[in-house]
Amino acid sequence: MYGHGMVTASSEWVLLAYRLPREPSGPRVTVWRKLRRLRVVQLVDGLVGLPASAQNREQLDWIADEVLEAGGEAWTWIATPGTKAQQRALAAKLAETAAEDHNALLDEAEAVLSASDRPHRRTLKRLHDELRILDADDSARRRRVLKQLADALAPSKAAR
Numbered sequence: 001m002y003g004h005g006m007v008t009a010s011s012e013w014v015l016l017a018y019r020l021p022r023e024p025s026g027p028r029v030t031v032w033r034k035l036r037r038l039r040v041v042q043l044v045d046g047l048v049g050l051p052a053s054a055q056n057r058e059q060l061d062w063i064a065d066e067v068l069e070a071g072g073e074a075w076t077w078i079a080t081p082g083t084k085a086q087q088r089a090l091a092a093k094l095a096e097t098a099a100e101d102h103n104a105l106l107d108e109a110e111a112v113l114s115a116s117d118r119p120h121r122r123t124l125k126r127l128h129d130e131l132r133i134l135d136a137d138d139s140a141r142r143r144r145v146l147k148q149l150a151d152a153l154a155p156s157k158a159a160r
Contacts, residue, residue: 011087012052012080016060019046020072027070034063039101041093049090052078102142105130109145113152124152 016035020028038059040048050056057076064074081087109127112119128149131142 011091012078013049013090014052014057014060015043015047015049015077015079016040016064016074017047017077018064018067018072018074020067020070027066027072031063031067031070034066036101039094039097041090041097043093049079051094106141106145109149113145113148119152121153124149128153 018031020031022028035048038050038056040050042048048060050060057078060076064076067074081090105127109131112123112127128146131146131149
């Protein structure tokens with residue numbers, strides 16, 4: 001999930017409140033990674049949110065189930081910010097998270113492309129696919145990196 005759609009002043013949000021035991025650390029890391037992939041807005045420790053949609057609700061419900069299975073506590077909620085200022089702040093956090101993730105993905109792709117070792121095709125494909133579907137502006141940097149990834153994925157002339 002990479003695009004969250006437009007967020008308006010009256011938008012509802014799906015919230016996940018959760019707490020996991022410190023040990024073992026594996027479930028905490030797994031949940032954190034899944035939340036990062038969803039591009040959630042971190043409101044406070046143990047409270048994350050996404051704009052309300054059936055898909056976002058389902059994703060956070062699944063993660064809540066994983067937290068419970070790991071011996072933690074989890075609740076999902078549908079909420080509306082109390083003020084327009086709070087809604088704007090949430091929308092700004094969502095945009096900031098998306099921009100940070102976009103730049104991190106571009107940084108990762110550039111590092112992989114410039115590495116002296118030939119990157120795995122699977123890595124190139126993952127980066128290419130993630131950049132293609134990211135809900136982001138069409139910057140020159142993004143277009144350049146997408147082209148470089150596509151070129152690296154194309155069969156070489158020697159292999160034909």
